[in-house]
Each structure stands twice: as C-alpha cells, then as structure tokens.
Amino acid sequence: MESTFGVLDVKKGLVKVQANNGWLRLYWRRSGKSHYLSLGIPEGDRLGLVIAEKQAALLSADLLSDNLDPTLNKYRLSDRRTxxxxxxxxxxxxxxxxxxxxxxxxxxxxxxxxxxxxxxxxxxxxxxxxxxxxxxxxxxxxxxxxxxxxxxxxxxxxxxxxxxxxxxxxxxxxxxxxxxxHQVPPQQRPKPFTLDEARRIIQAFQQHSQFRLYADYVEFMLLCGFRPAEAIGLRWRHLTDEACSVVCVTETIVRGKPGPPKRGKQRIAPIPPRIAQKLRDRQGDPDDLVFPAPEGGAMNDNNFCKRVWRPVLDAIGVSYRKPYAMRYTAASHWLEAGENPVNVAEALGHDVRTLLKYYAASVRYTPPPPDFLRPLD
Structure with a gap:
C-alpha cells in the first residue's frame, strides 16, 4: 500500500515523499509523466524521512529552475549514486x-x-x-x-x-x-575425419564395453551431419515418415535445456537408408529422445566430449577433434562424392555460400567439368 508523507513547500504537489512497499521514494510529474526515485530508506525511519524531504526539496528547486540532473545522482544518497x-x-x-x-x-x-x-x-x-x-x-x-x-x-x-x-x-x-x-588470428579450417578414421571410430564405439550405447549416436552424426544439440534434442516424433528417412529439425537441447534450432530456422533433413533402418529397428514413443544418455534423459555434450569421445579417439590413435568435426566430415564427404551443394546446404541448415566457404576447402577431389559440347554419338 502506498502512502504520501508530505508535500514540499517549494511548490505544492511538485515533489512528494512516498512510502512504497516499506521503502521511501520521491515522486513527481514532468511533461505529463510520472517519475520515481527510490532512496533506499526504510518507511519507519524518522531521521530517514527528514533526509528524504531534504532530497525532495533539492530536486524541487532544480525542477523549478530547469536545472535537473538528468542522471538523478545529485538527489540520491551517496551510497546509491550510480x-x-x-x-x-x-x-x-x-x-x-x-x-x-x-x-x-x-x-x-x-x-x-x-x-x-x-x-x-x-x-x-x-x-x-x-x-x-x-x-x-x-x-x-x-x-x-x-x-x-x-x-x-x-x-x-x-x-x-x-x-x-x-x-x-x-x-x-x-x-x-x-x-x-584487438586482433583474432584466422581460425584453422576444420579437419574432417577420413573414411578410414570414421569407420574406425564407429567400430570402436560398437565394440566398447562401456560406451557402445553411444554407437548409434556417433554413426548418425558422422553420416547425417547434424549439430550435436540437434541430434541430442531429436525425438521420435521429429521423424516425419514411417521409414524414418526424413527428420524435421525443430528442437535442440544444450546442457539439458531445450531450445529452438540455430537462428530459429527449422529444416527438413534426409536420413541415409542404413541409418533409417537402424532407427526403425528401435523406434520408441513419440516424445522419447532418439539418443538419450545411458542413464536416461538428455545427453550432456560437454560430458560426452570429455568422458567418452576423447578417451575413445585416444585409444584407437585418431588425432583429437571436437565432436563437431563429425558434422564437417559428413559435409565434406558429401561434396567429395559429387552431391549437389544446394542439397548439402539444405540438409545442414546453411546457405550455399557458407557451405562452400567452410567445407569445400576440405574436399580432396574435384571432378573435372563435364564436356557438354562433346560430339554426339
């Protein structure tokens, strides 16, 4: 409940000392708008009331002389000056x-x-x-x-x-x-995994006594090129057909917190037939996560990287790259296989320009341009 303690003598009603929610504040109107300044003084403090009225008198005087301090620091108590x-x-x-x-x-x-x-x-x-x-x-x-x-x-x-x-x-x-x-050195271009490295990584997870539950996730990432947060947030209802061949990317999960896709852009992404078959074989309830943590709930990408991913790569002698490198790997090998960059960009959720800037440099083979003027047989 709000009460008014007093009105200043400088001009009746110009500035008032008010109590609001147990604290004193100054109140005045200017140019048709209400203004407030909290003083940090408890409502029942009699000495504080005297101090508040002095601050209000100072503020009133400056209002009348058109000399208001726009920061209001002049009217605050010293320990509350900004x-x-x-x-x-x-x-x-x-x-x-x-x-x-x-x-x-x-x-x-x-x-x-x-x-x-x-x-x-x-x-x-x-x-x-x-x-x-x-x-x-x-x-x-x-x-x-x-x-x-x-x-x-x-x-x-x-x-x-x-x-x-x-x-x-x-x-x-x-x-x-x-x-x-401030100068930031050029970022080193991502180094995708070779086909041999990718196969060894998948095999290592499939055969690992403790981490084999992550094998489907790793194979999905290497072949589909999803961002980690997109794969972690993938639910069975996001697979839009019975064949599990198409995913509608509408949700992400980062450190347990659900959110929208990057830049809020949803997209449709195709799933390779072999991965689609594996998904069909273990399809769950619509709201269940496709790649849950072994103990249930959403995976934590940071824990996966430190406790699972790095130890497996070290064990098989593959030079360390962050799990995000699986996305680069998929994109690079798609382009190297001659896939249309427009299709690759759509699957990854990029525009073509970004795709070619960040991924094309990793392609080791560029086919020669077709001879479209060759003699007809």
Whole structure:
C-alpha cells in the first residue's frame, strides 16, 4: 500500500515523499509523466524521512529552475549514486538489469567478467577506467583466454559501459578503441575425419564395453551431419515418415535445456537408408529422445566430449577433434562424392555460400567439368 508523507513547500504537489512497499521514494510529474526515485530508506525511519524531504526539496528547486540532473545522482544518497560504482559493480548491475532475458551460461559469463574486473581494478570507479586501464585488462584476459573469447568479452564490456552512460555511471566507453585494435588470428579450417578414421571410430564405439550405447549416436552424426544439440534434442516424433528417412529439425537441447534450432530456422533433413533402418529397428514413443544418455534423459555434450569421445579417439590413435568435426566430415564427404551443394546446404541448415566457404576447402577431389559440347554419338 502506498502512502504520501508530505508535500514540499517549494511548490505544492511538485515533489512528494512516498512510502512504497516499506521503502521511501520521491515522486513527481514532468511533461505529463510520472517519475520515481527510490532512496533506499526504510518507511519507519524518522531521521530517514527528514533526509528524504531534504532530497525532495533539492530536486524541487532544480525542477523549478530547469536545472535537473538528468542522471538523478545529485538527489540520491551517496551510497546509491550510480556515478560512484566500481567497475566490477557496474558489471553486476548490468547483469541484474538484463538478467531475466539471459541464459544461465551467459549470466555466468557476466559474473566471471565482474569478478575479473574487481581482481584487476579493485574498487576503482567505473568512470575512472580509461583506455590505458582497458588495455591492461585486455592483456590480463589474454593470459587466461583465447583471442576469440577475449573479443567476445570486450564486446560485452563495451555494451555494459554504453548502458552505464544511460544511467550516469560513466561518460565514455574506454573499451571501443581497445576492441577495434584487438586482433583474432584466422581460425584453422576444420579437419574432417577420413573414411578410414570414421569407420574406425564407429567400430570402436560398437565394440566398447562401456560406451557402445553411444554407437548409434556417433554413426548418425558422422553420416547425417547434424549439430550435436540437434541430434541430442531429436525425438521420435521429429521423424516425419514411417521409414524414418526424413527428420524435421525443430528442437535442440544444450546442457539439458531445450531450445529452438540455430537462428530459429527449422529444416527438413534426409536420413541415409542404413541409418533409417537402424532407427526403425528401435523406434520408441513419440516424445522419447532418439539418443538419450545411458542413464536416461538428455545427453550432456560437454560430458560426452570429455568422458567418452576423447578417451575413445585416444585409444584407437585418431588425432583429437571436437565432436563437431563429425558434422564437417559428413559435409565434406558429401561434396567429395559429387552431391549437389544446394542439397548439402539444405540438409545442414546453411546457405550455399557458407557451405562452400567452410567445407569445400576440405574436399580432396574435384571432378573435372563435364564436356557438354562433346560430339554426339
């Protein structure tokens, strides 16, 4: 319940001290809109009420003289001023502001950045961080993370400081120039598995005493070219015909969390006959996962990579590549076999340009162009 404690003498009704949900706040109207400023003072605090009325008088005077501080920091108590927050605290406030819309992994990333800012800068105010300090922080991150990850962190920091400008916490973004000169080395092109390596991997899983339950998943990935999250999120109802020869990709699962396909794009993907036959032989209930974890539920791609995939590759002497390399393998061998790039791109969920940029370089054989003007027999 909301109550009004008093009206200021400067101009009746201009600014009021109100109690809202047990806390004091200032209330005023300007240009036909209502405005509020929380003071962080408990409702029953008599001394706090006096302080609140003084802040309201200050705000009223500035409204009347058209000298309002747009950041409102002038009217906040010193411990609640946004222009006094440390660099780490600004990152924490940025997380709090955007928190409801963020995934847990992104929230954790923001917390790590906040902790690192505090580690490097201590209680240095956010508005004191200049380009020189930002560069020092970039060098600090490079000792712990890859350049491509640091680039992502610099983008987040720049966005945080841009938000900080809107609340009056900072006046400039020191990260923009640092981000502009940050260099990320060209990524090494993916190395697909050879046909011999792919066969050895499938055989190793099929014969493994502990990991044979993953054999169908691995063979599916090598031959169908799905993203790991797409295969992990595949349910029997996504197989659109009785022959299990076509999949409608509409769902993914990442670390147990369901979600839409990449970029929200659904697609239809064909399944090779041999894989389709294996799926038919063990088809389950519509809502069941096609490739569940051995203990039930959705597979965790990170656990699979560390505890299953790497040990199997090490055991058979195949050089380590992330499980995502199975997707590159399928695409590369499709192209090498002469499959139409348009069909390959549709099956993978790419456009043709992306397909040729990232996958065609791995093709070892390019057939000669047809002689369409050869003499007719």
């Amino acid at each position: 222009d006094c927050v440390s660099a780490g605290e600004l990152m924490r406030q940025y997380l709090k502001h955007h928190g409801p819309a963020l995934e847990n992994s992104t929230k954790n990333k923001y917390r790590i950045i906040s902790d690192q800012l505090t580690q490097v800068f201590g209680e240095m105010r956010a508005d004191e961080v200049e380009e020189r300090q930002a560069e020092r922080f970039r060098q600090f991150m490079l000792t712990r993370q890859k350049p491509i990850t640091v680039r992502d962190r610099l983008c987040i920091l720049s966005a945080c400081w841009a938000w900080g400008k809107t609340i009056g916490a900072v006046k400039q973004d020191p990260w923009a120039a640092v981000r502009a000169r």
